[in-house]
Amino acid sequence: MTWTATPTIGDTGDYWYRFRARRTGLPYRVWKDYGPANTFQWTDADYPGNFDIEVSARDRIKNTVSTATAHYVLLPNHSGDRPVLLDTPHPLVLLYSAPPCPGGSRMKVRFQSMDGFVQDTPYKACIDGLGMNFYLAGLRAQTEYLAYHIIDSGDSFEAGPVLTKITQAVTADVPPSTVLKPAPADSPLPVVLQETVFANQVATDLAGQLIWYYPGAALSFMTRPTGQGTFFGILQDQQGDPWNQALREFNVAGLTIRETNAGRVNEQLLAAGKRQINAFHHDALRLPDGNIAVLAGVEQLLTNIEGVGPTDVLGDMLIVLDSNLNVVWTWDAFDHLDPHRKATLDEQCSPNACPPLQLSRFAADWTHANAIEAAPDGNLLISLRDQDWILKIAYDSGEGSGDVLWKLGNGGDFRLNGGDQTLWFSHQHDPRYEPLSTDRLMVLDNGNVRRDANPNANSRGQVWLIDEKAKTAQVVVNDDLGRYSLALGSTERLPNGNYWFVAGFLPDTSGISTEFDSSGRAVDSMRTAAPVYRSYRLSSMYGSAKGTR
Numbered sequence: 237m238t239w240t241a242t243p244t245i246g247d248t249g250d251y252w253y254r255f256r257a258r259r260t261g262l263p264y265r266v267w268k269d270y271g272p273a274n275t276f277q278w279t280d281a282d283y284p285g286n287f288d289i290e291v292s293a294r295d296r297i298k299n300t301v302s303t304a305t306a307h308y309v310l311l312p313n314h315s316g317d318r319p320v321l322l323d324t325p326h327p328l329v330l331l332y333s334a335p336p337c338p339g340g341s342r343m344k345v346r347f348q349s350m351d352g353f354v355q356d357t358p359y360k361a362c363i364d365g366l367g368m369n370f371y372l373a374g375l376r377a378q379t380e381y382l383a384y385h386i387i388d389s390g391d392s393f394e395a396g397p398v399l400t401k402i403t404q405a406v407t408a409d410v411p412p413s414t415v416l417k418p419a420p421a422d423s424p425l426p427v428v429l430q431e432t433v434f435a436n437q438v439a440t441d442l443a444g445q446l447i448w449y450y451p452g453a454a455l456s457f458m459t460r461p462t463g464q465g466t467f468f469g470i471l472q473d474q475q476g477d478p479w480n481q482a483l484r485e486f487n488v489a490g491l492t493i494r495e496t497n498a499g500r501v502n503e504q505l506l507a508a509g510k511r512q513i514n515a516f517h518h519d520a521l522r523l524p525d526g527n528i529a530v531l532a533g534v535e536q537l538l539t540n541i542e543g544v545g546p547t548d549v550l551g552d553m554l555i556v557l558d559s560n561l562n563v564v565w566t567w568d569a570f571d572h573l574d575p576h577r578k579a580t581l582d583e584q585c586s587p588n589a590c591p592p593l594q595l596s597r598f599a600a601d602w603t604h605a606n607a608i609e610a611a612p613d614g615n616l617l618i619s620l621r622d623q624d625w626i627l628k629i630a631y632d633s634g635e636g637s638g639d640v641l642w643k644l645g646n647g648g649d650f651r652l653n654g655g656d657q658t659l660w661f662s663h664q665h666d667p668r669y670e671p672l673s674t675d676r677l678m679v680l681d682n683g684n685v686r687r688d689a690n691p692n693a694n695s696r697g698q699v700w701l702i703d704e705k706a707k708t709a710q711v712v713v714n715d716d717l718g719r720y721s722l723a724l725g726s727t728e729r730l731p732n733g734n735y736w737f738v739a740g741f742l743p744d745t746s747g748i749s750t751e752f753d754s755s756g757r758a759v760d761s762m763r764t765a766a767p768v769y770r771s772y773r774l775s776s777m778y779g780s781a782k783g784t785r
Contacts, residue, residue, distance in 0.1 A: 330375065478501075698711055
């Protein structure tokens, strides 16, 4: 449903608009925080029933707020006690509408193509008297699927009737994927989520067949899957002010379920006495404490630091939001790092390489953060590409000071075991702990500094063994990707013990994702016809990007 707020006094552009929704009788949740858009596409497909939709319009000059509400009844799709299987506007997503199941039990939907690829949705709790809906995603076009629900009552399972439906054709312009080396039959995690840039984000099977794509205008960055069928995306408007720079959480149908913008966040930062941001960029993820961490750009005009006279210097802020999009914690590079330490290759901002600048047409690209990782001890890692460092920050599950606990990388706090300085990563991406590990850190080493010295140097997929107490670091995996990726890329350990490394930005603007075995041999690989920021192997479109060990 699209809701539109129309002011009775003045013009639409005289106000900022916030949209909240709730199931009648429960607390409101912010779906779209204050911003210039007066429309709101709403969906709450889990359970039918009675809902309240609220819009607050805030006068941009007087700062006064007016509120209006509407009541909406979402009717069930199921027919009596029989489920139905329906098309959605997304040709590769179906809607399964199930009748009520007994309270205290739970339900999921199992669906498969006729060739036997089986997928399950996550379970949802049964509520007496309420049916429920499930989006089925990860489907090939013009293919027949069967689906049925499973009720888990705790001591038994009950299956519903089998329904069938043929998916629609895809007309969207999406980047194709080509298999360079086929995956073995027993290769795990059969869904490949390709988070491209400059094109629609896609998912394929291991044969390169399209099974999902983001249906809206291409996101600037698609970041981490949550594991519950939702994802985070970042939208940048290079010509817009902070109010036009958005952070969005959306579901497999592409519908937004949570959105804020840099202008609204700036209001909260200003009230807390903190610096302003220009836009969100590169990464957002849900933390173990349920909050949302996101990266944002911070500009400072500094004199005689990055050059003679005043210079716009672009740093980074790590912002943590609660489920209602309130700022609850921040970390600012200008408060914890020395701007006299310039970017290692003296990077300057170029179009589309930096968040939209607000203070100047040009800026020194000082830190260029590109990833956040939740550390097992409740702290956070942040990857600073242009410093060639990975920092551990005292987050302490939201109670931390933000102090830099250590810096990993050349010139940092760790002694390199082995002594070969060319082992150090540079301009790295996607540092992530291996599953169930507290001391093995995967890193995609783009290798820009090595490449600057050696035109034949390739990018590498690495695993570092970190001893935080002794401050020693040792490379235990150092897979040569066979090519140089100027930027982008990701890391993942698969359940079979192999690694999935991505050379994301090749000279032909494609990206290649490769599985490496324990000997460093390429087991399979896939090329995507667009730069690939990250590539994740998932069990399904509802899987997380964590894997198992």
